[in-house]
Amino acid sequence: MRKVLSLLAAPLLLAAPLAAQEFEGMIQMTMSGKEMPEPMTMKMYVTESRQAMVMTMPASAGPMAGQEARMVINPASGKMTMLIPTPPGSGMPGKGMKMTMNFAAIAEQAEGSVTKLGTSQTILGMKCDDYEVKAEDETMKMCVTTAMGRYRFPDMTGRGRPEMPAWTKAFGNKPAFPLKIWTDDGSMSMEVTAIERGPVSKEILDENPEGFMAMPGMGG
Secondary structure (H helix, E strand, O other): OHHHHHHHOOHHHOOOHHHHHHOOEEEEEEEEEOOOOOOEEEEEEEOOOOEEEEEEOOHHHHHHOOOEEEEEEEOOOOEEEEEEEOOOOOOOOOOEEEEEEEOOOOEEOOOOEEEEEEEEEEEOOEEEEEEEEEEOOEEEEEEEEOOOOEOOOOEOOOOOOOEEOHHHHHOOOOOEEEEEEEOOOOOEEEEEEEEEEOOOOOOOOOOOOOOEEEOOOOOO
């Protein structure tokens, strides 16, 4: 599960404007793995000025099942805002909690190794080529397309600051975006299940929606 989160949980931090210039709209992903009781769906919204991720809580989340947690990234201010809805029946006031964190400039991890496997797939009408990726102590496979620009979703899981996943450096400045990621042992998988190009609603990108109570900020 950490392997998926390392690549995609911080999709939130699309701090590089380049990604927004190449694509604007919504990217929906479904994640599953041995450590997950059921698949989880999340939607990433990308614009030139801000980005957001909306995650729908699965049935295993109990009273939070079906609720949507949202993260909004504002590269200009260097802030990430997390919006967590109030659990139904909890008696807590307001619509939910709001936490804000500052993030430093994105760093790049050491280069990983990428091996082209010579096979390809078609996902959502886009051709992608299969690669084996080794980064630090992790080995996975991914199907990469050149039709979505460069992958610019930093990893926030390891060193307390945003870092580009190691494998991205192996592709250099070439367009490379994974439409599918998986491991041979089935411990995790992720696949892009929908892509919608076009303007993103201002409500989704709102960092200060009404009714959310400000909580102590997360570490920067």
